[in-house]
Amino acid sequence: MDVMPKWAEVILVPLISLLLAAIISALVILAIGEDPIAAVKLMITGALGSTYGWGYTLYYATNFMFTGLAVAIAFHARLFNIGGEGQAMLGGLGVALACLYIPWPHWSLALVGATAMAALFGAIWAAIPAWLQAKRGSHIVITTIMFNFIAAALLNYVLVNLLRPKGQMDPATARFPEATQLPTLHDLLAPLGIEFSKAAPANVSLLVAAAACVGLWVLIWRTRLGYEIRAYGHSESAAKYAGISPVKITMVAMIISGALAGMMAINNVMGEAERLVLNSTEGAGFIGIAVALMGRSHPLGVFIAAILFGFLYQGGAELALWTSIPRELIVVIQALVILFTGALDNMVRMPLEKMFLAVRRARAPKPERKPVEPAE
Amino acid sequence: MTQETTLERQATAAPDVPAIELKGISKAFGPVQANKDISIRVMPGTIHGIIGENGAGKSTLMSILYGFYKADKGEIWINGSKKEIPDSQAAIAAGIGMVFQHFKLVENFTVLENIILGAEDGRLLKPSLAKARRTLLELAEDYGLNVEPDALVQDIGVGMQQRVEILKALYRQADILILDEPTGVLTPAEADQLFRILGRLRSEGKTIILITHKLREIMEITDTVSVMRRGEMTATVRTQDTSPQELAELMVGRKVLLRVDKKPATPGDVVLDIKNLKVVDEKGVERLRGIDLQVRAGEVLGIAGVAGNGQSELLEVLGGYADGTGEVRLNGQSLDLTGRHSDGQSRRARGIAHVPEDRQREGLIMDYQAWENTAFGYHHDPEYRAGVLMNNAAIRNDTAEKMERFDVRPPNPKLAAKNFSGGNQQKIVLAREIERNPDLLLVGQPTRGVDIGAIEFIHQQIVALRDQGKAILLVSVELEEILALSDRIAVMFDGRVMGERLPEDTDEKELGLLMAGITDTNAPHSVAEVEANLAHAGGDPHKEV
Amino acid sequence: EPALIFDLGGKFDKSFNEAAHNGAQRWQEETGLNYREIELQSEAQREQALRRFAEAGSNPIITMGFAMADPLSSVAADYPDTNFVAIDVTWLENPNIRQIGFAEHEGSYLVGMLAAMASKSGTVGFIGGMDIPLIRHFGCGYAQGAKAVNADATVIANMTGTTPAAWNDPVKGSELTKAQISQGADVVYAAAGGTGVGVLQTAADENILSIGVDSNQNHLHPGKVLTSMLKRVDVAVYDALAAGDDLETGVFTLGLAEEGVGYALDDNNGPLITDEMKAAVDEARQKIIDGEIEVTSYYANDSCPALDF
Amino acid sequence: MDYLTLIQLLDSTVRLATPLLLACLAGLFSERAGIFDIGLEGKMLAAAFFSAAIAALSGSVWLGLLAGIGASLALSALHGLASITFRGNQLISGVAINFLAAGMTVLIAQGWFKQGGRTPSLMGGARFEGITLPGAEAIADVPFIGPLYAELISGHSILVYMALAAVPLSWWILYRTRFGLRLRAVGENPASVDTAGISVVGLRYAAVGICGILCGIAGAYLSTALQAGFVKDMSAGRGFIALAALIFAKWRPWHALWATLLFGLFGALETRPDVIEAVIGMKVQGQLLGALPYLMTVIILAGFVGKAIPPRAGGEPYVKER
Numbered sequence A: 001m002d003v004m005p006k007w008a009e010v011i012l013v014p015l016i017s018l019l020l021a022a023i024i025s026a027l028v029i030l031a032i033g034e035d036p037i038a039a040v041k042l043m044i045t046g047a048l049g050s051t052y053g054w055g056y057t058l059y060y061a062t063n064f065m066f067t068g069l070a071v072a073i074a075f076h077a078r079l080f081n082i083g084g085e086g087q088a089m090l091g092g093l094g095v096a097l098a099c100l101y102i103p104w105p106h107w108s109l110a111l112v113g114a115t116a117m118a119a120l121f122g123a124i125w126a127a128i129p130a131w132l133q134a135k136r137g138s139h140i141v142i143t144t145i146m147f148n149f150i151a152a153a154l155l156n157y158v159l160v161n162l163l164r165p166k167g168q169m170d171p172a173t174a175r176f177p178e179a180t181q182l183p184t185l186h187d188l189l190a191p192l193g194i195e196f197s198k199a200a201p202a203n204v205s206l207l208v209a210a211a212a213c214v215g216l217w218v219l220i221w222r223t224r225l226g227y228e229i230r231a232y233g234h235s236e237s238a239a240k241y242a243g244i245s246p247v248k249i250t251m252v253a254m255i256i257s258g259a260l261a262g263m264m265a266i267n268n269v270m271g272e273a274e275r276l277v278l279n280s281t282e283g284a285g286f287i288g289i290a291v292a293l294m295g296r297s298h299p300l301g302v303f304i305a306a307i308l309f310g311f312l313y314q315g316g317a318e319l320a321l322w323t324s325i326p327r328e329l330i331v332v333i334q335a336l337v338i339l340f341t342g343a344l345d346n347m348v349r350m351p352l353e354k355m356f357l358a359v360r361r362a363r364a365p366k367p368e369r370k371p372v373e374p375a376e
Numbered sequence B: 001m002t003q004e005t006t007l008e009r010q011a012t013a014a015p016d017v018p019a020i021e022l023k024g025i026s027k028a029f030g031p032v033q034a035n036k037d038i039s040i041r042v043m044p045g046t047i048h049g050i051i052g053e054n055g056a057g058k059s060t061l062m063s064i065l066y067g068f069y070k071a072d073k074g075e076i077w078i079n080g081s082k083k084e085i086p087d088s089q090a091a092i093a094a095g096i097g098m099v100f101q102h103f104k105l106v107e108n109f110t111v112l113e114n115i116i117l118g119a120e121d122g123r124l125l126k127p128s129l130a131k132a133r134r135t136l137l138e139l140a141e142d143y144g145l146n147v148e149p150d151a152l153v154q155d156i157g158v159g160m161q162q163r164v165e166i167l168k169a170l171y172r173q174a175d176i177l178i179l180d181e182p183t184g185v186l187t188p189a190e191a192d193q194l195f196r197i198l199g200r201l202r203s204e205g206k207t208i209i210l211i212t213h214k215l216r217e218i219m220e221i222t223d224t225v226s227v228m229r230r231g232e233m234t235a236t237v238r239t240q241d242t243s244p245q246e247l248a249e250l251m252v253g254r255k256v257l258l259r260v261d262k263k264p265a266t267p268g269d270v271v272l273d274i275k276n277l278k279v280v281d282e283k284g285v286e287r288l289r290g291i292d293l294q295v296r297a298g299e300v301l302g303i304a305g306v307a308g309n310g311q312s313e314l315l316e317v318l319g320g321y322a323d324g325t326g327e328v329r330l331n332g333q334s335l336d337l338t339g340r341h342s343d344g345q346s347r348r349a350r351g352i353a354h355v356p357e358d359r360q361r362e363g364l365i366m367d368y369q370a371w372e373n374t375a376f377g378y379h380h381d382p383e384y385r386a387g388v389l390m391n392n393a394a395i396r397n398d399t400a401e402k403m404e405r406f407d408v409r410p411p412n413p414k415l416a417a418k419n420f421s422g423g424n425q426q427k428i429v430l431a432r433e434i435e436r437n438p439d440l441l442l443v444g445q446p447t448r449g450v451d452i453g454a455i456e457f458i459h460q461q462i463v464a465l466r467d468q469g470k471a472i473l474l475v476s477v478e479l480e481e482i483l484a485l486s487d488r489i490a491v492m493f494d495g496r497v498m499g500e501r502l503p504e505d506t507d508e509k510e511l512g513l514l515m516a517g518i519t520d521t522n523a524p525h526s527v528a529e530v531e532a533n534l535a536h537a538g539g540d541p542h543k544e545v
Numbered sequence C: 001e002p003a004l005i006f007d008l009g010g011k012f013d014k015s016f017n018e019a020a021h022n023g024a025q026r027w028q029e030e031t032g033l034n035y036r037e038i039e040l041q042s043e044a045q046r047e048q049a050l051r052r053f054a055e056a057g058s059n060p061i062i063t064m065g066f067a068m069a070d071p072l073s074s075v076a077a078d079y080p081d082t083n084f085v086a087i088d089v090t091w092l093e094n095p096n097i098r099q100i101g102f103a104e105h106e107g108s109y110l111v112g113m114l115a116a117m118a119s120k121s122g123t124v125g126f127i128g129g130m131d132i133p134l135i136r137h138f139g140c141g142y143a144q145g146a147k148a149v150n151a152d153a154t155v156i157a158n159m160t161g162t163t164p165a166a167w168n169d170p171v172k173g174s175e176l177t178k179a180q181i182s183q184g185a186d187v188v189y190a191a192a193g194g195t196g197v198g199v200l201q202t203a204a205d206e207n208i209l210s211i212g213v214d215s216n217q218n219h220l221h222p223g224k225v226l227t228s229m230l231k232r233v234d235v236a237v238y239d240a241l242a243a244g245d246d247l248e249t250g251v252f253t254l255g256l257a258e259e260g261v262g263y264a265l266d267d268n269n270g271p272l273i274t275d276e277m278k279a280a281v282d283e284a285r286q287k288i289i290d291g292e293i294e295v296t297s298y299y300a301n302d303s304c305p306a307l308d309f
Numbered sequence D: 001m002d003y004l005t006l007i008q009l010l011d012s013t014v015r016l017a018t019p020l021l022l023a024c025l026a027g028l029f030s031e032r033a034g035i036f037d038i039g040l041e042g043k044m045l046a047a048a049f050f051s052a053a054i055a056a057l058s059g060s061v062w063l064g065l066l067a068g069i070g071a072s073l074a075l076s077a078l079h080g081l082a083s084i085t086f087r088g089n090q091l092i093s094g095v096a097i098n099f100l101a102a103g104m105t106v107l108i109a110q111g112w113f114k115q116g117g118r119t120p121s122l123m124g125g126a127r128f129e130g131i132t133l134p135g136a137e138a139i140a141d142v143p144f145i146g147p148l149y150a151e152l153i154s155g156h157s158i159l160v161y162m163a164l165a166a167v168p169l170s171w172w173i174l175y176r177t178r179f180g181l182r183l184r185a186v187g188e189n190p191a192s193v194d195t196a197g198i199s200v201v202g203l204r205y206a207a208v209g210i211c212g213i214l215c216g217i218a219g220a221y222l223s224t225a226l227q228a229g230f231v232k233d234m235s236a237g238r239g240f241i242a243l244a245a246l247i248f249a250k251w252r253p254w255h256a257l258w259a260t261l262l263f264g265l266f267g268a269l270e271t272r273p274d275v276i277e278a279v280i281g282m283k284v285q286g287q288l289l290g291a292l293p294y295l296m297t298v299i300i301l302a303g304f305v306g307k308a309i310p311p312r313a314g315g316e317p318y319v320k321e322r
């Protein structure tokens, strides 16, 4: 029997936790001699006050949706994939190869092709640690961390030595051909008569990410595979009893996870930069962990948490633009959000549970006893 | 109780002062009221039994006495004086020792380390260990509690582990000993010996509280007995003034049939034919050392044995989730024991259903709702399928029907498995497996942790399936259950079948000796011999019993 | 109000972002005027910052680093009335950009010569930050300079790593320095951002000479830093700010001739640079300016004649 | 490869292994008590900053060390609060601590020193200098033994010797004392400790506290012994490598020493491509060289370590009453 009603669990607890994070953040802002109220206003107008702001917020959110979903699906199988960063880097490589070496006639086909390549590359990068875990017992947390470093070295090699056009200073690929450029939200919404900022990088990948959320929801809660993944995640011993193969689930869950992380590249590499640069992932793989945890590994939760982090990123960028608040402050705010919503959530939940329990006791007096005297 | 009488009691530390007195203990776990206003007195030098359905609150009450939980309300009096027992340290100081239902041992520590944990004499271990070793020798002599001090707990059998728990309490010089369902894991011989030890302790003036489900034990050894129901203490009586039948009724609140009603079996063709089955575990230990068994249609083959003697492995290999070698035929066709077709789903496809020994670890996903659990293992069945998706509506309808038929309470398919009581969880598993109409049903510990009322129902279902002409392989550590349900009994010891008996031709004593690996059941045997044998049969530490 | 966009390393990178910051600070102190600035945090912010500042009317907008080239080419086209200054970019077509490149290989050549002349062992070291072409470009000029003085000189080159963390790992910088010392190096040149802090420190601790980069780092360990390869980003930024509306656009390559690069000589390292050394280097400098010596750029062929990376 | 090169390589190995060893032992205490800690990185970083900052301000490296330990302990307390008191997710708490340390160190450094998130360079007594062991100079020229003693064994900062001494000390505490017995028990089966009347919470906080102290020393070593000041993000992933070493060592002190020395050796080899070239007879490509330590880790984990079984109660908060 649950102590708290569902709405309290999924809305009230995160909300109060966020509030606490905000209060501490405000104190930090105050401590470095800035005005927290003005800062919050700036963040909100900057991130949500215009289609331009939304365009950036959603752009970042798209990245986090992919990496957040990646972490979430692995969590369902009780696997901790810290390797989203490396998988997304490899996904970028897949996108770059697809865009540079295949003459796509139209962006839509290019999108399909690049998505497939991104997913494939990301999946391969996740499959190796998965296999090592399933067959060799190598701790997946460690191997995925190592694979992040290895991916960085690999990408560096490929960009510096192979894909960089001769004489270009930038360790980056050439710009992708015109035909692979993805339509932005401006392009997509214009036919509907909606005016959306032309400059913002949010693009059709957002729809892919949203579709991935829906798809993953269906996968997790409606398909037999999802049923098996969750069962394995809840209890390995029971899964074995039911004939669910641990090796298969470990591999499949990590491959899906890696594919999702890799798919982030269609947003940042293909949609925004339109070329592959070093460090294009910029820690989105790690933010994905926070996003998945905050979203309680539920695709809808991930969707919302990704937008929250997109807001933090874009709001933080606005702060950096118009104030002298150092960018490390944004890192601190992120840390506080992760801390309060993720690790200290029981600090909020425990007293709330007590409250709800007390309310329930007060409302429903024990049936076998006489009604309590109203005197006291 | 008034202030005056309290003082009076303290003044007269006479034998009529209770060793333990609990007054108005209440305890809630979140919404669950585990103990409601419970009072109880136990006189020194007596053995007091506590019985009650699972979840009645027995363990909770004793854990409060031991300082493991803190009561919401109520007082604890020990030897006539009021004690605050905020933690187990205080309980130990008050002379209370407790052997928990689930042992609290560190499995990769030695016996000695487990014994001194928390009762060390100084900051350094060496002197403590030396002292404990000496004391252990003395205790072994005094009570016949032999243990191997340097063995790792994970390498010794459950019976031995329990002994370590008792020694832990005695090492701390407990005058009050609480034992929570101690005999569930013991052979009859071991149980007898335990009772002899308890008798000795009683005669030395120690006070013992014994929680058990076995009415026979209550009748045999206790002086007084309390019955708990739904968190309340419903009765306390002198043992000699009551009967098992009366106690059962007090527990469940209605008349219960203590015997299984069944017609003689009419066995048909051989359904399951096992030849020279061997299983080696991850550590390379041979768990099954060549098993030969047959089960016919329309009969129940009962497998008796002390936990950890290979019964679990037998079920696992037949259920498809452990690898083995040898030959197993089902309806004449051989079963794959390793590799591609050796998994739970292939087995189900061949007509084998399996009620696993541990419903919480294996049979159910505790976080899944009832309907999801109903499909567990059968989720690939066509009737539960809608393309690549699962046909959730169909599963839910099916679950509702099954819950109805198996009297699962509450009959709500959307309730998570963890929110059902133990008996009802077991009914969900049973409904799932039996309703498949399998050729062979594997059943492990079908009534473990299930109250008397539900036991009755579950036994009826198993017998009914047998009467439909299905083959049933029953594994249970409860001899009573084996004797009541089986048409044929095989006893396992140390990975081998020690012998087969017909229930009408044998008794608990003979089976008990077989369970200890002694085949010459007519010669007289000492407890020491039984014990020595059992010490060699490795218990499986990973199974909570 | 002008604006300054720092690259991902941040304005205190001990390297060229910091030099830009210093130039801008000097301008601010001298004129009392203000400027806007942002330290980029992500790739996507490049274009965003450009547009936001352009829309807010900032002029000129100064960007740091080659990675800004790509977004700049499209944004500059959208704001023809705004002037942009791009440091380390020389290949764009837009008319409203002042593109400034530095001939780092020429400056590195000179310090390479000094290193080889100061070295007693005939072995000199180079420690780069993240392994990217720009850093190889530094190392390549350095090696050519060293070999010019002593054809038998050994140049040991190490990179700190392949991730951005390589810019901030002074511990590894230290170890690399010690490793080079044990291979005989007695002068090391660090082009490694924050990692260089560790290189210079260790060189000073181990009593060998080091060479700083970008700004004048001679003062960090007086008497222990042989010289610093100067890349006058601060001057470029200061000039651009000072020019204000009169900013001249086009492509400018600042080499030795323009005093855009050079080596640092001050009280801290005066005793270390003998007159012969100074004479030799100044002669080479003149010859490079006159075209008599040609220092090969790593970019020309993505390879280095004097050093194998 | 000649003998002197070998000595130098091993010397470098010891230096690089020291912070790993301290962090690894820190993780060992925490995880042996059942608290997983991926926040080692953040704690080291915070300690590196505060020890350098206080050393710079006070001129005393010992005060700096104390400050570093204090900072690390504060983060440990936060981790304890989240994972012990409030039974939160230990991994998330660790991730948050890493972010927090990365941001806070630079913010505070900028506030205090205005040098872009760095501390000033430490000089003189504000730094741990190498210690010359007795007789090192005298026997330096003796063949074989001389370099071994003078170069490899002598000449490290006191923190290196402390780290090395921490290995037998940890072993002794864990396996020979009452505290160690209880600490190991609480990571295996907290209920056994609880029913023995010992506070699970107290033990776990103690373990997390020891973890904080060791991480504090590790951080101080980075900024005040290996370096002469703090640079942002200077822990550079060493906390994660220490975690890998911990798994590699299967949570045992002596094995932790060998594991971290091995990782130190990988790091040292990375700085000596010439040695690698001499040994394997061909030039190792630059980026491959950079990836080598990580590749080796994966290969060793997969090939030789097998399944490392963590403390049984690790990562799970102790919940007595739901």
Ligand SMILES: Nc1ncnc2c1ncn2[C@@H]1O[C@H](COP(=O)(O)OP(=O)(O)OP(=O)(O)O)[C@@H](O)[C@H]1O
Residues within 6 Å of the ligand: A001, A002, B032, B053, B054, B055, B056, B418, B419, B420, B421, B422, B423, B424, B449, B450, B451, B454, D322
């Ligand atoms: N951990 C828990 N959290 C919430 N509710 C619980 C929990 N454990 C038990 N309950 C609730 O308490 C009720 C009693 O459970 P319990 O297992 O004690 O039943 P029981 O009396 O043993 O029944 P049965 O005889 O069928 O085993 C259940 O219906 C369940 O809803």
Ligand SMILES: Nc1ncnc2c1ncn2[C@@H]1O[C@H](COP(=O)(O)OP(=O)(O)OP(=O)(O)O)[C@@H](O)[C@H]1O
Residues within 6 Å of the ligand: B029, B030, B032, B033, B034, B052, B053, B054, B055, B056, B057, B058, B059, B060, B061, B101, B449, D320, D321, D322
């Ligand atoms: N730690 C706990 N947290 C929450 N609920 C609990 C806890 N322990 C027991 N309960 C609940 O309290 C009730 C009483 O449980 P208790 O273990 O005391 O029963 P019991 O009589 O010992 O049963 P059994 O025969 O199974 O041992 C049950 O409903 C159980 O689910």
Ligand SMILES: [Mg+2]
Residues within 6 Å of the ligand: B058, B059, B060, B101, B180
């Ligand atoms: Mg109980």
Ligand SMILES: [Mg+2]
Residues within 6 Å of the ligand: B054, B055, B421, B422, B423, B449
């Ligand atoms: Mg129950």
